[in-house]
Amino acid sequence: MSWTKICPLNDIPALGARVVRHGEVDIGVFRTEDDRVFALNNSCPHKGGPLSQGIVYGDKVACPLHSWKISLVDGKADEPDVGETACFAVKVEDGNVYLQLNK
Amino acid sequence: MTKQKLVVVGNGMAGMRAVEELLKIAPDMYDITVFGDEPYPNYNRIMLSPVLANEQTIDDIILNSREWYAENNITLHTSARVNKIDRKARTVTAENGITVPYDRLLLATGSKPFMLPIPGAELEGVLGYRDIKDTNDMIEAAKTHKHAVVIGGGLLGLEAANGLKIQGMEVTVVHKNDWLLERQLDRTSGKMLQKSLEARGLSFLLQKDTEQLIGKDGRVVAVRFKDGQEIPADLVVMAVGIRPNYGLAESAGIHCNRGIVVNDTMQTYDPRVYAVGECVSHRGIAYGLVAPLFEMAKVCATHLANFGIGLYKGSVTSTKLKVTGIDLFSAGDFMGSDDAEEILLHDAVGGVYKKLVIKDDTIIGAVLYGDTTDGAWYFQLLRDKKPIHEIRDHLMFGQDSLGNTGHQGQDKVSTMTDEMEVCGCNGVCKGTIVKAIQEKGLFTIDDVKKQTKAGSSCGSCTGLVEQILASTLGGGYAPPSTSKAVCGCTDFNHEEVRDEIRKHKYLSIPAAMKGMGWKTPNGCATCRPALNYYLLSTWPHEARDDPQSRFINERVHANIQKDGTYSVIPRMYGGVTSSDQLRKIADVADKYKVPMVKVTGGQRIDLLGVKKEDLTNMWADLDMPSGYAYGKSIRTVKTCVGSEFCRFGTQNSTQLGIDIEKAFDHMWAPHKVKFAVSGCPRNCAESGIKDVGVIGVDSGWEIYVGGNGGIKTEVAQFLCKVKTAQEVIEYSGAFIQIYREEARYLDRTVHWIERVGLDYVKKRILEDAEGRQAAYERLLYALQGSVDPWAERVEKRDAHKEFETITI
16 A cells, blocks of 8 residues: 555645546545545445535535435445445645555 | 533423424534433324224334434433422422423423313223323223223314224214314315214214213213213213313413413523423414424424524414325315305215315415315415415316326325335335335425435425325324525525525625525535525626536536436537538547437437546537536527428528527526427427427517426416517516526426416516516626637636546
8 A cells, every 4th residue: 555646736626526547446536625635436335426526515525416425534325325435545745635545 | 511401391292303403403512301201202192093093003103212312312211200390490300209400491291181071080991092001091992892982073083983993892973063073174074074984883973062971880881961862981082172281380480371381482481491392372372283393393493502593483284184094184264254265176976075265366274075185285375375366277176287297197195005106216106105204203305305215306206205295194294385495504595595695795605605604614515506506696797606516517518427428419509500510520429439429309419428538629629619408507499490491480480599599698597498489380399398488470479488398297378479589589588587586596487487476477577668678688798708618618628627537
């Protein structure tokens, strides 16, 4: 496991996201209003919707396909929906975003 | 800081609802202690009748299990009747000796059955009907005894009688009035009800006064009436009314007057003490139905949470009888009076009776018997005081008669079996919904949507879900108010939000949220798009558009598909294209290996399955403007061939279509807006189902508004006839502008017109020439200088990084 530099924080809009393609996997990297950054598997546990394209609010994102609300913190769907998507470790250092990935 | 202490006296539906509402908005504010005199946790009292009728069990009707209390850190004392409040020391004491201090006290002591003060009322076998114990006592009595007499032919009495009959007893209902349920039914429907209950084997003695109950060895054996008649009775259930339980409050010196007197914030005369439920007297009224109690609970919770916003202003109630197979519904002032009108439908053989009482162009009362499908709808019209003259002709035939194509009449809840599908989008059948309502204790449409997903997608089955909710809950159902808050982030409704934005000139979402006291730091996926639209439509060229508050389609100007790819639909003004355009589209389709090319219903071409990262290049190659096929915006103007080629055409509909589409290009709106222009009354462009439909006739153009070909087909209504094409653009522009300024976000034109009435629209467009002209000019101003979003993104690629995937 190692930290991989992704992009400057400012390349991700606040309350928005970018997609990082790592081999076969698409990872959504999200930025909240208060500049916290989270990374989730870019696939809704419901029907695989690209979460990175959803509306970000608080520390949640609403899936663009059917509006499931997914927590950016732990990848879990808001009740009463049941489901969970994978999370990735992410950090911001000197204004750059880093993801922890298996190389 | 130590938490404040909240003590709740009464573990019933009202008290616990207040606690639930409080936990929702201020979960950590109080240490909560609850006293209940019954040995059970909170249960759904209105479902006792189905328990007596063997349709449900006690376990089914528990609302909050003991685990729920524990999970929420609530101390629950059951079988603990509070008999003392010391307001000086601020403590309550229960009969079992437990004393608990409070900072705030909530009284929810409910009511008790009124027992007739007649000789023999104390005998064994004489019961009220109020709680689980009464219900169990009745079930036990039915095992060993034969003759039951129910005194009181009201809702509760009839439900008890029906249940006892199902338990195998011979049941006689004794009633003082000339007909049953006189507080819910008029004479005709009351008699119809009696007939169907007699067919089930119940007996009735009407206009009878009970004189005394005769006992033998301490147990009741007969009932004697004032006229001397005597009938055998081993079980007597008194269901002649309830009395608020306010003895405890009164003994503590809290002002009571046939109930604990509260103000509109549910506060008693002691500011530390609140009261909700059947025990209160609010503006002189004590309520005995569950819907008002829930409204009170909600208001009370906001004050306990120091939110200080809610006011309870009394309730209009409706009732249903929970006897399976008998449908009746009544609301409001159903007896009518000299200055009220009545609309009647009476089919004695078919067992259907409907009466609507109308005064000053609004429904003020309704009785339905035999077919209650439209009860919820009439009740909504009544509560909202909606003018009915436009629909008066169809009113009696129900909401369906106003147009509900696409459901083939398969929407009578009562005739549906459990396996029948209610929600076609999410595949939810009736049984699933009923089960969720009963097991999870759901009371609102929103709860049902959340838990079952029924009605949460396209929403066309919401009416059906509402009917299921109403028939499952009976009197417990309160239709949602039509002016509810935008979402959980605020208490303002849509209209109030618009007013605030105008009044304070908010120009950005953060400013608007701050100014209106939003409860969440940056809203949610429901309120942000609405706010963004309201800001832009109220302050064009000044308010800041926030792409992050737009749904993905509007953010990237393409339509997201189920697999995360997008569709691209270029504009073809008026549905007219050229060989040049078609060639370009074909080349682009080849170059980007577009999996499907499809002709749309709006007379354009759809390129489906495009990857997000290809969008910008594709737009550059296409060099055609965006068709806005993805937005809450102007979509297309559908046209027919018109007088240029068609041998029937009277007007050049194609050219007018092109002109309209160009005039209103780039226009955002509360929802999508579709136009059509037909060149003659044959109406080949389907103008009858568009937001604005124009039909050319020899002498000019007819304009129709509020049509919809979607979820529920709605035929557009005639607005006016004008002479010239320019007038069509001005009138329809003014109409759309007023819709843009006044409709709620996500309202189609039809929904908006439904709410404000076509008369209002006519007044604004036809009777006020100056206002019309001004509205049209406001629209032109809003659209001034707007640019094609595709061209803009092609030109400024670097500013739109969201299109690029980062590969590592």
